[in-house]
Amino acid sequence: MTDTQTADTAVTSPRREATRQKLLDAAALVFAEVGVDAASVEAICERAGFTRGAFYSNFETKDELMLALTERVAGEKIDEVADRVAALQARGEELEPGDLVRRLLDAAFDKKQGILLTSEIRTRAMRDPRLAKAYIEWQANLVERVGSFIENLAQTYGFRLRVPATEFAGLILQTWEDTAAFAVMSGLDPEATHTLVNERTARLATALVDPV
Template structure:
């Protein structure tokens, strides 16, 4: 790959990330439906042409933002596991789950974004296909984390890692959506989601 191609690729990725950053800000300020492509471009300092060279639709941008947020959470969880492993300490399943989930905090906008994507995907087959493909990849990433925890701390899950991951993610999403509808603030939302997800995770692991 030539140097010019590498530079162009980096510039394109930088533009894409700035658009995602701008979208997150605009979504938080005016909501998902009211956020226009023009407002996102203006916030990012780009033209509509720059937007449409990176995303075909606002829905595609929303999905990309959801993907980025989830990836950031996976990275935080992975870093936490590495830090816990470096201590050499042993933890009970309950302690381990709480310590790992403690870093995977959700915000209201992220939950609304995921819910909106799922609602739109029900009406748009192309978006549904893209969402399901992303979700399958996310399940595999979480399953890999579960397998690593099992090896490191000699845990015995009662289900295959992929099934375990799917249930954990579903519990997290359902509880988070409930917390938003109930009007809980961010701290209370995270506490409830962590507690219920931890309860399920502990129930799915055989006692040491």
């Protein structure tokens, strides 16, 4: 490879990544607004401000974009929860189990758009084996990571879990997602949705923990 080729790669690679991320941002908005099936490549490109050529230079199909979006959403949620765990441990506050879970999940709480997007991904995964595999792996990774956070926090705060940490995490996350979806279907505003999710996850966490 020549010096010129190396320089070109260094210049175009970040630009291509920026284009890819803008397409993912646009797809997240369009999918949440009209659903995956109704979302066209043209609508995604228009929202992102790119041509179809830009789309197909980054993704072969809309399904491939959906897989990439699923991976990105998963990574963002895990990073947000990890940051909150670090902040909680640094502050060293005295917290009850319900408050601890609320603080832990607050960082990654989805607004309506995020809730709709997650529901769209899950619905699509029921019909698409490739996306189903990616979604299951995403969920398993999320549960495992949150489970490890829960286990560490339980030791830090002196809580005894009534179920294994990964099972605890799975139950909390499932309640979180189901309650958020129910709140959107019920027409609750963001504040009421947030309150309902907090109440249900905190109540479940309290039931699953025995203070030492």
